[in-house]
Amino acid sequence: xxxxxxxxxxxxxADDLAVALSREDGRGRxxxxxxxxxxxxxxxxxxxxxxxxxxxxxxxxxALADLVLMLGLRDLPGGSLEPVVIDDDPVxxxxxxxQHGPELVVDCGLRCSLGACDLRVGWLVRxxxxxxxxxxxxxxxxPAGGARRARSGPPPIDDxxxxxxAGNAYRVEWGAHGVEVxxxxxxxxxxxxxxxxxxxxxxxxxxxxxxxxxxxxxxRVRTGREDSPWTPPAERYLTHLASRRGxxxxxxGWSGGASxxxxxxxxxxxxxxxxxxxxxxxxxVRILGGERLxxxxxxxxxxxxxxxxxxxxxxxxxxxxYATRALGAELPLERIRVVLxxxxxxxxxxxxxxxxxxVPRARPRPLGAAHPEEDPPWLRAHDExxxxxxxxxxxxxxxxxxxxxxxxxxxxxxxxxxTLRVVAETPYEAAWAEVEVPGx
Amino acid sequence: MTGDAWWAGxxxxxxDVECGGARHTLLWVGGRLVMLEHDEPxxxxxxxAFGASWSTCQDLCAAWRRHADDIRVLTLGPxxxxxxxxxxxxxLDQLGGRVHHGLTGRAGTGHAPPALPGRGRPPGRRRSPPxxxxxxxxxxxxxxALWQDHLELLRLFALPRPLLDRLVLEVCAAQTAxxxxxGGDPAESHPxxxxxxxxRVRAVVRAWSxxxxxxxxxxxxxxxxxxxSNPGASLVLAGGDDAAxxxxxxxGWLAGVWARQLxxxxxxxxxxxxxxxxxxxxxxxxxxxxxxxxxxPRTIELARRSGVEGWIVVRR
Numbered sequence: 001x002x003x004x005x006x007x008x009x010x011x012x013x014a015d016d017l018a019v020a021l022s023r024e025d026g027r028g029r030x031x032x033x034x035x036x037x038x039x040x041x042x043x044x045x046x047x048x049x050x051x052x053x054x055x056x057x058x059x060x061x062x063a064l065a066d067l068v069l070m071l072g073l074r075d076l077p078g079g080s081l082e083p084v085v086i087d088d089d090p091v092x093x094x095x096x097x098x099q100h101g102p103e104l105v106v107d108c109g110l111r112c113s114l115g116a117c118d119l120r121v122g123w124l125v126r127x128x129x130x131x132x133x134x135x136x137x138x139x140x141x142x143p144a145g146g147a148r149r150a151r152s153g154p155p156p157i158d159d160x161x162x163x164x165x166a167g168n169a170y171r172v173e174w175g176a177h178g179v180e181v182x183x184x185x186x187x188x189x190x191x192x193x194x195x196x197x198x199x200x201x202x203x204x205x206x207x208x209x210x211x212x213x214x215x216x217x218x219x220r221v222r223t224g225r226e227d228s229p230w231t232p233p234a235e236r237y238l239t240h241l242a243s244r245r246g247x248x249x250x251x252x253g254w255s256g257g258a259s260x261x262x263x264x265x266x267x268x269x270x271x272x273x274x275x276x277x278x279x280x281x282x283x284x285v286r287i288l289g290g291e292r293l294x295x296x297x298x299x300x301x302x303x304x305x306x307x308x309x310x311x312x313x314x315x316x317x318x319x320x321x322y323a324t325r326a327l328g329a330e331l332p333l334e335r336i337r338v339v340l341x342x343x344x345x346x347x348x349x350x351x352x353x354x355x356x357x358x359v360p361r362a363r364p365r366p367l368g369a370a371h372p373e374e375d376p377p378w379l380r381a382h383d384e385x386x387x388x389x390x391x392x393x394x395x396x397x398x399x400x401x402x403x404x405x406x407x408x409x410x411x412x413x414x415x416x417x418x419t420l421r422v423v424a425e426t427p428y429e430a431a432w433a434e435v436e437v438p439g440x
Numbered sequence: 441m442t443g444d445a446w447w448a449g450x451x452x453x454x455x456d457v458e459c460g461g462a463r464h465t466l467l468w469v470g471g472r473l474v475m476l477e478h479d480e481p482x483x484x485x486x487x488x489a490f491g492a493s494w495s496t497c498q499d500l501c502a503a504w505r506r507h508a509d510d511i512r513v514l515t516l517g518p519x520x521x522x523x524x525x526x527x528x529x530x531x532l533d534q535l536g537g538r539v540h541h542g543l544t545g546r547a548g549t550g551h552a553p554p555a556l557p558g559r560g561r562p563p564g565r566r567r568s569p570p571x572x573x574x575x576x577x578x579x580x581x582x583x584x585a586l587w588q589d590h591l592e593l594l595r596l597f598a599l600p601r602p603l604l605d606r607l608v609l610e611v612c613a614a615q616t617a618x619x620x621x622x623g624g625d626p627a628e629s630h631p632x633x634x635x636x637x638x639x640r641v642r643a644v645v646r647a648w649s650x651x652x653x654x655x656x657x658x659x660x661x662x663x664x665x666x667x668x669s670n671p672g673a674s675l676v677l678a679g680g681d682d683a684a685x686x687x688x689x690x691x692g693w694l695a696g697v698w699a700r701q702l703x704x705x706x707x708x709x710x711x712x713x714x715x716x717x718x719x720x721x722x723x724x725x726x727x728x729x730x731x732x733x734x735x736x737p738r739t740i741e742l743a744r745r746s747g748v749e750g751w752i753v754v755r756r
Contacts, residue, residue: 007632008635015635062632063632066515072531073594074523
């Protein structure tokens with residue numbers, strides 16, 4: 001039997017939804033799933049088809065836009081009559097992607113007290129248009145030594161200034177950042193952006209000696225391509241999803257019953273099988289498909305996986321161990337640009353900050369907590385003794401032709417770990433970098 | 441079916457429009473929408489800027505012509521007679537469109553006078569899919585034309601159903617003609633067109649195989665194949681005792697059968713239209729299922745219902 005075209009398949013899924021919703025008089029899909037949930041599943045199927053190259057991103061977006069408008073024309077839930085934006089140009093890939101993201105990363109290692117916070121600066125990043133510091137600001141405890149309070153915004157850092165070798169001064173302002181109860185982490189921008197020929201920058205915090213940072217490439221991180229046996233992208237994608245199954249997603253805050261993410265994964269599985277992208281007896285299909293709903297528990301995963309925040313308070317009476325290391329390692333991937341900017345180690349928790357460009361499209365805005373946003377690259381690692389680690393997304397920011405943010409590795413690193421081989425993988429290729437653990 | 445005009449056997453439909461303080465009539469006849477109280481809009485006349493206006497009648501006619509080969513009409517439009525499109529005036533108002541209230545559609549029982557010309561122009565290439573600005577700027581922004589394209593499509597979907605059905609028929613005919621002509625690159629629209637075809641086929645087979653909600657022992661497995669010049673769906677209908685029947689329907693079925701409301705008549709599933717006149721048609725069809733066995737297609741004759749949309753089987 002001839003295989004259906006992926007776009008036809010996607011459009012027929014949308015058609016099924018419209019029919020089901022019409023029969024239910026708009027109250028929901030048979031089986032009790034709300035419409036938004038099912039739209040989410042179709043969106044995720046579309047994104048997956050685009051990701052593995054079965055369907056163009058524009059075709060997926062057109063099909064999804066038609067779905068929403070089709071529902072809107074029938075006054076069904078999840079529908080809208082609003083026009084949508086679709087860019088028919090394919091996402092840049094290959095050599096073009098190198099125009100975005102870090103061009104230089106250098107160590108800083110600055111710690112200082114500003115008015116309201118304890119600021120750590122791990123490294124400095126230069127891109128074609130920006131210069132920023134990787135900053136981690138912890139608020140000081142309250143007046144009576146009480147618990148740290150949640151802030152509505154990041155603590156001010158304008159007491160810190162920078163001066164270059166030509167005598168120009170720069171303000172330091174928060175750029176992309178994440179705010180949590182215990183602190184703020186992200187990019188501290190130098191404003192205005194220093195000239196291209198700047199030789200060094202001096203960070204001048206109050207009450208602390210200035211720190212001079214020379215803007216030249218320092219040590220080199222070893223990288224290489226991972227020559228694993230070739231696997232079709234769709235199989236690789238499902239295998240990746242299957243490897244996550246049952247572990248929960250510590251950052252998504254899922255709770256209760258079979259998660260929507262697992263339903264989405266099962267539908268992706270169904271689509272890949274129906275389209276002949278994977279064999280129906282593939283191990284990943286077994287894991288993600290038939291056993292999906294019966295096997296799932298509360299979504300929180302096994303004990304020990306619900307990790308604490310990396311900003312958890314240090315042990316009583318002592319200060320947490322904290323170290324950073326600039327990496328500036330561009331991985332030798334051909335279809336996507338991935339730069340490991342730097343690494344932080346807080347106690348035993350290792351995080352690597354990465355820049356990715358371009359960000360895969362055809363993944364419309366999520367309609368709620370659902371399928372984990374596991375856009376490639378997927379990072380994993382193993383240490384000298386072969387122990388495996390997996391990365392989950394923590395802070396994540398979009399912009400400048402791509403996205404960047406923190407991937408936190410789990411489980412925590414043992415005291416004896418000195419080096420990790422970090423592997424970044426997409427459905428098409430994989431590459432590695434040898435990362436020395438900060439502070440060791 | 442060969443030789444007959446694509447609109448043959450499709451009755452006149454009309455609607456009243458509030459236009460300049462008066463009630464005017466738009467008439468679909470002979471495969472085109474015409475105005476009774478105005479001159480024809482000039483096809484070459486450029487689209488007006490957002491907010492500017494011809495008469496309401498001219499606006500609708502111009503919009504109709506612009507979208508008469510627009511695959512989105514088929515992609516988004518009704519799947520079956522029961523598939524209700526509900527574009528409310530409030531929704532259009534909210535989007536900034538000029539809403540035409542008081543449209544009251546009437547499907548006539550008359551037919552196209554032979555002297556009327558056919559379509560003013562051949563169906564063009566597939567119109568580009570919506571490339572619209574985010575609604576943040578709203579109507580009146582620099583993207584007027586794109587907004588207007590979206591809004592006029594919605595306005596067409598707000599037309600009374602008999603007229604909307606005829607617009608859908610025009611699009612089906614245009615898409616089929618385009619594929620037959622193959623002057624451009626029809627592959628661009630194949631997936632959307634094929635999905636539109638299969639969705640209609642499935643709706644018809646669903647209604648055919650489950651009359652009154654009963655579910656006979658018939659399984660449907662639409663088997664799809666892509667042919668560069670004639671994308672279509674092969675249906676494999678399998679009953680008990682390994683009885684199976686294969687019926688191929690291409691995009692021609694959309695314009696020739698489905699859009700003429702001939703797909704399901706008195707329980708017969710029409711797979712091919714053999715000939716059609718104003719009030720009469722002959723077709724190959726599967727008789728209503730009874731039990732696990734499926735009959736082979738047979739030739740039937742149909743007559744138009746008097747005074748209403750639809751057909752009845754008069755000879756089987």
